[in-house]
Amino acid sequence: MTASVAEFLQRRLKVRHLRLILTLHDARSISGAAERLCISQAAVSKARAEIEDLLGMPLFNRNVGRWEPTAMGQQLIGAARRIMAELDCLNSEFRLIKDGLLGTVTVGTRTTALLPFIAQSTAAFKQLYPHVTISLVDGPLSRLLEQMKKGEVDLVVAPLGEARDSAGFANIVLRRERHVVIASPNHEFVGRDGVTWAQAVQQPWCMPPVGTRTRSHLHSFLARKALPFPSNLVEANSLLMMIALMQETPLLTLVPMGIVPQLKRQELARLLPLPVDGARDPVHLVWQDGLPLPPATRLFRDFLLAQIRRSAKNGDAPANGAADAMTRSGASDRRRASTGKRLAVLE
Structure with a gap:
């Protein structure tokens, strides 16, 4: 790392720089980033140029009207997402301490099999935590995973069999449905x-x-x-x-x-008593791996896992070994996080 890059990252990098870089990457245009940030296009261009001058290398290249990140830009974007996630989690922790548990958990669904389970679990959770908003959205799995990468979706309940790229996500099999x-x-x-x-x-x-x-x-x-x-x-x-x-x-x-x-x-x-042989579809609970979950998201995820464990004890078991895996994963994530965070289409 050169001295100029080290100085920028350690002393001069601001949260507004990270927010601008992320917004420009997501919008892929100066005008789109300016609209999202409610500032002028000139301000976006000036800030981008300022960051690149301080680093001594370009973060974006313009390609057919779209701004695409360079190799250095991709590294900074990944780090920015992690830092912003940590700050969001810290903010949630402060609100938890100050006001009691509240927040919004956005859950993407791509499953018919577990819709009753999701509805029942959401209703039970709201009885315990009325000030936590649960937002249930459905859509294609690829879109839900992309939204999760951007922080727009917190959890996904879906079969991962159709996912082409599930790298970067942690998941647990909730249930296998016939x-x-x-x-x-x-x-x-x-x-x-x-x-x-x-x-x-x-x-x-x-x-x-x-x-x-x-x-x-x-x-x-x-x-x-x-x-x-x-x-x-x-x-x-x-x-x-x-x-x-x-x-x-x-x-x-x-x-x-x-x-x-x-x-x-x-x-x-x-x-009808017509037998249907064949493999059972595993339905997964998915969240971002390596990032702290906000308190409300972590609580709702653990609540879903507890509901599945309870149903397993009653004889409606998830996949073999899933209950033990859920216990280990939940405990591990809580240790990491303590330091920091309708009916769907029939498939």
């Missing part, structure tokens, strides 16, 4: 004994689009039984729409077992 067949409440198969898969594939079905895991499970299962995929088909990419369709016309569909009790209680669907 799939079952459900029918509209007025379907002719309800209450009938001896229904076979050969009969079922001749019925009207409602399924998510091609490319989703549920659709792939049914394709693979029927192929192993040398049966055709249903040709009388309605496609819907949301569970809410599928259930609404099932109230209007007799349909069959494949869903994770975890949502069936709620559908039965509300008399929206009936479970």
